[in-house]
Amino acid sequence: MSEPDATSPLLVAENISKTFPVRRSLTQVVQRAPRQRLTAVDDVSLSLHRGQVLGIVGESGSGKSTIAYCLVRLLELDSGKVLIGSEDMHAVRGDALRELRRHIQLIFQDPYSSLNPRLTVGRAVGEPARVHNLVDRAGEAALVGGLLERCGLRPQDAARYPRQLSGGQRQRVAIARALSTSPEILIADEAVSALDVSVQAQILNLLAELQSDLGVGIIFITHQLAVISHLATDVVVLYLGRVMESGPVASVLGESRHPYTRGLLQAQPALRGPRTKQRPALAGELPSAITIPSGCRFHTRCPLVAPICREVDPVPVEVSPGHISRCHVLAPADGHVPAG
Amino acid sequence: MTSASLSDLEGAGASASGPANLLDIRQLTVGFPSRRGVVLAANHVILSLSSSRTLGLVGESGCGKSVTLRSVIGMIPKPGEVLEGEVVWHGRNLVGRNGRDVRSVRGRQITMIFQDPGASLNPVYSVGDQIAEVFRIKLGLGKKESAERTTELLRSVGISSPEKRAKDYPHQLSGGMRQRVMIAMAVAPGPELLLADEPTTAVDVTVQEQILSLLVELQQSSGMAVILVSHDLAVIGQTCDEIAVMYAGYVVERGSRDDVINSPRHPYTQALLAAELVFEPGQRRGRLDTIGGQPPDLGDLPPGCPFQPRCRYARPECAGVTMVIDRPAPEHGSACPFVEAPG
Amino acid sequence: MAIASSSTQPSGFAGLTAQSAYRIDRLRKRATAEHRFSTLAIWVGVFLVVVVPVVSLLGPVIGFGHPNAPNFNAILQPPSLAHPFGTDSTGRDVLARVFAATPLDYEVGLLTTLMSAVIGILFGGIAGYFGGWLDAVIMRVVDILIAFPFMIFVMAFVAVFGPGLTGIYVGLTTFGWAFFARVTRAEMLVIRERQYVLAAQTAGLRTSRILRVHALPNVLRPNFVIAMATVVWNILTLASLSYLGLGVQPPTAEWGSIVASGQTILLIGQWWVSTLPGLVIVIVGVGFSLIGDGIADRFGYDFRLTV
Numbered sequence: 001m002s003e004p005d006a007t008s009p010l011l012v013a014e015n016i017s018k019t020f021p022v023r024r025s026l027t028q029v030v031q032r033a034p035r036q037r038l039t040a041v042d043d044v045s046l047s048l049h050r051g052q053v054l055g056i057v058g059e060s061g062s063g064k065s066t067i068a069y070c071l072v073r074l075l076e077l078d079s080g081k082v083l084i085g086s087e088d089m090h091a092v093r094g095d096a097l098r099e100l101r102r103h104i105q106l107i108f109q110d111p112y113s114s115l116n117p118r119l120t121v122g123r124a125v126g127e128p129a130r131v132h133n134l135v136d137r138a139g140e141a142a143l144v145g146g147l148l149e150r151c152g153l154r155p156q157d158a159a160r161y162p163r164q165l166s167g168g169q170r171q172r173v174a175i176a177r178a179l180s181t182s183p184e185i186l187i188a189d190e191a192v193s194a195l196d197v198s199v200q201a202q203i204l205n206l207l208a209e210l211q212s213d214l215g216v217g218i219i220f221i222t223h224q225l226a227v228i229s230h231l232a233t234d235v236v237v238l239y240l241g242r243v244m245e246s247g248p249v250a251s252v253l254g255e256s257r258h259p260y261t262r263g264l265l266q267a268q269p270a271l272r273g274p275r276t277k278q279r280p281a282l283a284g285e286l287p288s289a290i291t292i293p294s295g296c297r298f299h300t301r302c303p304l305v306a307p308i309c310r311e312v313d314p315v316p317v318e319v320s321p322g323h324i325s326r327c328h329v330l331a332p333a334d335g336h337v338p339a340g
Numbered sequence: 341m342t343s344a345s346l347s348d349l350e351g352a353g354a355s356a357s358g359p360a361n362l363l364d365i366r367q368l369t370v371g372f373p374s375r376r377g378v379v380l381a382a383n384h385v386i387l388s389l390s391s392s393r394t395l396g397l398v399g400e401s402g403c404g405k406s407v408t409l410r411s412v413i414g415m416i417p418k419p420g421e422v423l424e425g426e427v428v429w430h431g432r433n434l435v436g437r438n439g440r441d442v443r444s445v446r447g448r449q450i451t452m453i454f455q456d457p458g459a460s461l462n463p464v465y466s467v468g469d470q471i472a473e474v475f476r477i478k479l480g481l482g483k484k485e486s487a488e489r490t491t492e493l494l495r496s497v498g499i500s501s502p503e504k505r506a507k508d509y510p511h512q513l514s515g516g517m518r519q520r521v522m523i524a525m526a527v528a529p530g531p532e533l534l535l536a537d538e539p540t541t542a543v544d545v546t547v548q549e550q551i552l553s554l555l556v557e558l559q560q561s562s563g564m565a566v567i568l569v570s571h572d573l574a575v576i577g578q579t580c581d582e583i584a585v586m587y588a589g590y591v592v593e594r595g596s597r598d599d600v601i602n603s604p605r606h607p608y609t610q611a612l613l614a615a616e617l618v619f620e621p622g623q624r625r626g627r628l629d630t631i632g633g634q635p636p637d638l639g640d641l642p643p644g645c646p647f648q649p650r651c652r653y654a655r656p657e658c659a660g661v662t663m664v665i666d667r668p669a670p671e672h673g674s675a676c677p678f679v680e681a682p683g
Numbered sequence: 684m685a686i687a688s689s690s691t692q693p694s695g696f697a698g699l700t701a702q703s704a705y706r707i708d709r710l711r712k713r714a715t716a717e718h719r720f721s722t723l724a725i726w727v728g729v730f731l732v733v734v735v736p737v738v739s740l741l742g743p744v745i746g747f748g749h750p751n752a753p754n755f756n757a758i759l760q761p762p763s764l765a766h767p768f769g770t771d772s773t774g775r776d777v778l779a780r781v782f783a784a785t786p787l788d789y790e791v792g793l794l795t796t797l798m799s800a801v802i803g804i805l806f807g808g809i810a811g812y813f814g815g816w817l818d819a820v821i822m823r824v825v826d827i828l829i830a831f832p833f834m835i836f837v838m839a840f841v842a843v844f845g846p847g848l849t850g851i852y853v854g855l856t857t858f859g860w861a862f863f864a865r866v867t868r869a870e871m872l873v874i875r876e877r878q879y880v881l882a883a884q885t886a887g888l889r890t891s892r893i894l895r896v897h898a899l900p901n902v903l904r905p906n907f908v909i910a911m912a913t914v915v916w917n918i919l920t921l922a923s924l925s926y927l928g929l930g931v932q933p934p935t936a937e938w939g940s941i942v943a944s945g946q947t948i949l950l951i952g953q954w955w956v957s958t959l960p961g962l963v964i965v966i967v968g969v970g971f972s973l974i975g976d977g978i979a980d981r982f983g984y985d986f987r988l989t990v
Contacts, residue, residue, distance in 0.1 A: 279553070
């Protein structure tokens with residue numbers, strides 16, 4: 001991650017893993033085939049500091065959304081910890097959990113289903129603060145008005161219903177609602193993917209503003225590298241549930257040390273580049289998350305695959321300050337071939 | 341709003357004489373009923389395309405690009421209707437024709453691929469059967485030859501072990517492979533024109549790269565024309581020869597890809613290029629240029645140019661603009677009479 | 684070709700030919716017609732449902748005889764101005780009896796539906812939201828209830844509780860909640876994954892509040908449609924049971940029993956005792972059904988309980 005911050009991290013995820021059971025077909029049950037599990041997140045660690053915008057980028061099946069849900073405990077972990085401040089989100093219960101939830105909020109992808117159609121904007125935005133007793137009836141209107149304005153809406157919009165708003169406006173409401181309890185951490189799960197291009201930029205600007213004005217830490221989950229390059233300070237690149245590369249954005253995207261990251265970079269369609277392109281960067285398709293490939297899970301598609309890649313899972317190696325990569329070829333651990 | 345005669349409108353936008361156009365869309369206007377009356381999803385659209393060329397239709401949601409595409413093949417979703425205009429294919433108007441006429445064109449000379457491959461692949465037949473069916477029915481080939489051509493075709497769209505894969509059912513294939521199968525089905529009859537409606541929107545970027553390069557390859561080897569619809573300007577810029585930008589049902593700018601991308605003439609195109617999240621490594625823009633305001637509500641458009649509320653160059657005269665492209669194809673035309681390309 | 688350029692047209696329509704102006708008109712009419720039709724259906728239904736009790740209440744005010752007072756001087760009179768529905772075999776005014784029966788039938792229909800709905804939504808909501816073994820158990824009970832032949836089921840309760848309404852109330856409610864539960868569970872499965880529910884969970888809301896504020900209000904609409912059909916169903920069942928002699932006992936007025944009392948004389952010329960009250964049942968049934976179907980059409984629900 002970036003240079004160690006003077007203050008302690010807002011959030012630390014330590015070795016989190018999450019798998020899902022896979023439904024068996026009748027024939028499989030009869031044949032007593034072993035139960036399988038789908039690996040969504042596999043031993044991921046990351047941390048978020050004040051002032052950071054951490055981008056988590058990956059394609060489908062990378063586990064990025066699952067991570068978001070695990071960080072806010074919408075899903076239970078198989079193993080690992082999520083520390084908010086010094087408390088483990090997954091170890092507390094009841095009131096303690098509720099209290100902890102105040103500090104970390106999630107902005108969802110779909111502006112059309114992230115707002116309850118039966119609640120006015122004002123009620124939706126004010127509800128979290130009210131429920132946590134941070135504000136009373138009298139103060140609620142002021143709080144809601146302030147939040148709406150901060151998010152680019154008008155205080156009068158509090159009386160409107162979601163169906164009267166456009167996608168971009170709804171997303172602003174979702175952000176205002178997320179800010180209701182003054183959280184230190186915001187997680188945006190593909191928060192702009194469902195919006196029109198002209199509106200995406202507006203929302204990203206808003207998030208950047210909030211980050212610098214309020215000092216919140218943001219974890220931004222996306223499949224769009226462009227978003228990362230515009231908004232994030234640090235980035236984590238995921239593939240099939242595991243971190244392939246992580247570090248400061250300039251370093252990871254500018255001087256990438258992992259073939260998957262390089263493949264992603266090359267695959268970005270180039271608006272102004274030459275029209276005839278060389279061969280696609282990455283051949284093949286994502287393997288099934290039920291049977292993760294042996295060794296380095298990326299080896300089935302890797303243009304630089306070496307024999308060791310099929311056998312041994314690479315260890316994380318720091319290739320430059322804060323920049324970590326997991327690759328035998330581009331980030332060998334001091335030339336040592338791990339025993340295996 | 342001043343009256344204009346139809347011939348005036350047609351004159352400015354009609355294609356220049358020259359090599360005969362494969363496809364000519366003239367004044368296409370498509371209406372949909374809505375609570376507010378009727379909205380025009382496509383409004384006097386004029387486009388043309390020659391053989392071996394790729395035309396990209398780009399715009400945000402509701403701009404009319406999908407509707408325009410589907411009109412070519414006569415697949416406008418009900419309750420929409422073509423209110424005016426023609427789609428001229430090989431000199432004949434396809435609009436309003438039905439039955440046998442269209443069947444010889446649709447699925448044979450003009451084919452289409454969609455955003456969601458799941459929707460166009462029948463889940464109860466193997467993919468091989470579905471492709472072979474195209475050969476048998478559209479080209480009248482025999483069973484054995486169809487099977488052979490199917491295997492060849494699957495190989496040419498990048499599916500390894502095609503003989504085995506042909507026996508698979510759609511649900512056994514990944515998204516990217518299904519997309520390739522759909523492309524295979526679309527090119528099997530050897531079409532002259534391929535319509536692609538957001539074919540890569542639902543797939544990962546690494547698969548998108550493969551699909552786009554496959555499309556370009558197929559297009560170059562067979563000489564077919566392609567119309568590609570996408571909201572992603574970068575995808576269009578990467579693959580198309582010509583670009584038409586649409587907004588609120590109108591074509592607002594049209595020209596070669598280099599012209600439109602490097603010297604955009606219409607304010608909307610300029611704003612779109614500025615706001616587009618284009619990946620530029622090493623460059624972290626602090627604040628993105630945005631297009632202020634909301635996407636247009638087709639039921640509530642201002643008089644004249646629909647981009648007025650969001651346009652930085654808006655002026656009172658905009659209310660009288662007739663949204664006609666000023667220069668005929670193949671020149672670089674724009675519907676804005678007031679603004680020129682920057683620099 | 685003339686261009687229809689009209690200042691009354693919304694913008695964007697300039698430059699259209701007269702022919703497309705015609706087509707636009709046609710499209711517009713078609714769209715609004717469908718919308719109007721289902722709205723009309725709802726209002727007609729509401730009218731029918733409301734007019735019957737209103738007339739029933741006002742009728743006696745205008746002055747019809749006591750429904751249960753036999754008047755042996757006027758037995759079996761055909762419909763006339765004095766007796767719009769005629770008189771029955773004991774000389775009672777049939778219309779007055781129908782009026783008197785209205786509160787009973789409405790009460791049974793609406794009350795049993797309300798109770799079934801409350802129970803059904805509760806159990807269905809719990810099953811859908813929490814899933815697991817709770818869901819499995821509740822849904823098996825629902826399946827069993829729905830599998831029962833309905834009439835027999837209710838008759839069994841009547842047998843247990845004896846003649847009178849208690850058995851009918853219990854039977855109808857016990858059977859009815861199953862349908863509400865099923866629909867509610869299906870809706871709940873979808874709603875609990877909706878992002879606004881997830882957002883509420885992330886915000887730390889208690890489950891009770893999430894269910895109350897976020898889940899429940901969004902579950903109600905399809906249940907309303909089911910409720911309308913259930914009301915009709917229940918009224919008809921009550922009428923059928925009374926017709927069979929298992930419902931209310933004479934001399935209490937109830938539509939079904941009135942119909943039954945005219946059965947033997949139906950085909951020998953005194954038709955009015957059975958058919959006219961039967962018509963009232965139909966009107967009420969159609970009214971509730973129209974409301975239910977109209978709402979279903981307007982808001983896009985596809986299921987109908989055929990009654």
